[in-house]
Amino acid sequence: MTIDTTKPSIGRIYDYVLGGHHNFEADRIAAQKILKVFPSYPTWARLNRWFVQMVAEQWAGSGHNHILDLGSGMPTQGHFHSAAPHAKVLYTDLDPVTVAYAHEVIGDNPLVSYIQADLRDPAEIFDAANQLFLGERRAAIGFIGLAYFLDDESLAQLARMLYDWAAPGSVMALSYAYMQIDTEQARERLEHFKRNSAQLFMRDEAQMRALMAPWQVREIKPLASWLGVEHLVQEADREGLDAEMYGVMLVHEEVAS
């Protein structure tokens, strides 16, 4: 993948709306365009980013020592390796600049690896995971802030491949977006986002459960509920739409012997 700083990158737009400075002019311009029609974007982006940190703390607390994080973005404060300093963590991202930056921030830490990889071709992610985890496949998988960028087929295929790779007892955390899209306003919003950044795929719970099978859903609730900040998401953040961002905890069930 070649780098072109004149073209916005979704990861860097995300960083910008989160208040970061890991972005270029093109990203900031694209972000401003999105914010004009989708002013609540920073709220939803924050909930996602905070959810990552909550999950990181939870996994560190429950002793998950092998963490595979997909579409990691900037590994800034509160990411998996800082929350769980003794765990082996493999981060991945599609953007080469993010990966280069991450290498600089992480430095020489033998427990942490950050690779550039495309989720549509996860074979090399599994290779890297096998290498870093020394063959251990009972893992905790971070899949946060990604599902809504993947179409049904890609998502189902990736879920299946992750399931096949991971050993029973593995867990996964993901977030997904729901929006009632049968109104003109909703369609317009999605269209605008697509033009300035990326296509978004909205799903309800039943669709998500079906696409993530055979992963078993342990718990689904809005991100704001996971974080205990329901009161922070105002009616205005939904912009008159029937919309919500959910967090899901999934497990790879132990096979009864």
Added chain:
Amino acid sequence: MNDDLLALKPALEQQLTAALTRKSMSNRGSFPPFRIPEAAKSLVAGLLDNNAAASVEAARSLGRTFGQQGLGLASLLDAQAAAIEIVASRFDGAAQPIGIVSTYFTAVIDSLVTTEQAESENQRVQMERAYRSTVEEQREQQDHLRSTIRELSTPIIPVYAGILVLPLVGSIDSRRATEVTERLLEAIAEQQAEIVIIDITGVSLIDTSTANHLLMTTRAANLLGSRVVLVGIGAEIAQTIVHLGVELNGLITLADLQAGIAYALERLGLAIQPLQEQRRNATSNWR
């Protein structure tokens, strides 16, 4: 005075937590709401420290930490307002306690803003560096790939002592033609080649500049004492050459590689003969 403030500890912690929570969305993505109670406790602890000098230092250090963690300025200003309100109502608006609170918060805010600025500058510099190193790495990869392709696309084969064959395949632009010339001249000098056969059977297209390059290569080879034979000119390329009006003077052209090799050997006083004939000659010599 500070002892009086101390009595307000629970109320301060509670109100500051509430204020910081209200403004959670002003925090950066790196500061999750579940860190707020802890942040409020540290703020109150610093404020209630009995030693004024230590309190200022604690304030600066807290500001730095908050700045690095991504606590928003709006959060902190709200916390300050909440703290002043509590203290003002407890001390009936007396100036001194309010002054303590405001001095303390000014130090925290000042330090947070400075850290924020340094942090944003730092992130920008790191990002630029990451960008440059990525571009550099990609350029290295491309250079490596290009040199591999170059080596693959310009094989110079010593078929016999003094004879080199250079089969060219694909399209040849000026850049590649220059590379071919360079590599060929190196090989001529190295192998002391007398004859070079350039086989263009696999070349699909040729233009004026490519044809001129071939001619220049020929001349340069001549200067090194080599003769160049061009073989494998297809009908299309022959037409192009004629059409372009390129003069191929000084170039020996032959139909194919076989003819080229036969010619080269002949120039060296050699020939490829059937084995039988060789044997017959040898036998007749014995007689």
